[in-house]
Amino acid sequence: GAGVSQSPSNKVTEKGKDVELRCDPISGHTALYWYRQSLGQGLEFLIYFQGNSAPDKSGLPSDRFSAERTGGSVSTLTIQRTQQEDSAVYLCASSFGTNYEQYFGPGTRLTVT
Amino acid sequence: KQEVTQIPAALSVPEGENLVLNCSFTDSAIYNLQWFRQDPGKGLTSLLLIQSSQREQTSGRLNASLDKSSGRSTLYIAASQPGDSATYLCAVSAGGFKTIFGAGTRLFVKA
Numbered sequence: 001g002a003g004v005s006q007s008p009s010n011k012v013t014e015k016g017k018d019v020e021l022r023c024d025p026i027s028g029h030t031a032l033y034w035y036r037q038s039l040g041q042g043l044e045f046l047i048y049f050q051g052n053s054a055p056d057k058s059g060l061p062s063d064r065f066s067a068e069r070t071g072g073s074v075s076t077l078t079i080q081r082t083q084q085e086d087s088a089v090y091l092c093a094s095s096f097g098t099n100y101e102q103y104f105g106p107g108t109r110l111t112v113t
Numbered sequence: 114k115q116e117v118t119q120i121p122a123a124l125s126v127p128e129g130e131n132l133v134l135n136c137s138f139t140d141s142a143i144y145n146l147q148w149f150r151q152d153p154g155k156g157l158t159s160l161l162l163i164q165s166s167q168r169e170q171t172s173g174r175l176n177a178s179l180d181k182s183s184g185r186s187t188l189y190i191a192a193s194q195p196g197d198s199a200t201y202l203c204a205v206s207a208g209g210f211k212t213i214f215g216a217g218t219r220l221f222v223k224a
Binding site for chain 1: 121144145147149156157158159162163164202204206211213214215216217
């Protein structure tokens with residue numbers, strides 16, 4: 001079956017612009033995660049959605065970052081007024097629930113110039 | 114605060130060798146531990162998931178063990194192949210959702 005997909009695969013934007021990153025999870029997966037992987041850094045948890053529950057936003061680095069998940073499926077991560085330090089690979093993962101295997105998408109490489 | 118450490122940071126071995134990658138975590142109150150591989154420029158591929166009540170999981174040439182009380186997990190790769198060259202990441206989930214990753218072990222298997 002289809003895996004987790006993310007779009008765009010690459011995004012170059014100017015400092016100060018807003019960007020939207022999209023994640024399509026595996027059908028039937030109720031849990032969705034966003035992570036950030038900066039050059040030379042490990043994966044950093046950003047936000048988590050589980051079903052219709054309120055998302056866990058504890059990992060978002062600033063109020064410029066927000067995410068939503070519509071209809072319990074597709075998710076969009078929005079970064080407002082991008083800064084150069086936002087340059088990273090943004091990875092999305094989904095799973096059947098909170099204690100199940102996570103499946104990752106290929107990521108979106110964001111470059112802020 | 115949960116911290117995950119992976120040793121070694123990098124490893125180079127000749128083809129055919131058996132090898133062990135190590136992962137340690139500071140808080141034993143975990144739900145599960147998952148091993149992933151990441152190829153350059155790609156996303157993560159799940160290898161094995163060990164629930165907190167389990168001691169090990171096996172898939173093909175891979176075997177992962179979990180000792181929750183000591184905060185350790187090992188990933189054993191038998192008869193390594195050049196195609197195994199990648200970065201291997203260990204991740205623990207606590208509280209059901211927040212997943213903490215180690216920095217990874219970069220493995221290079223020489224033909």
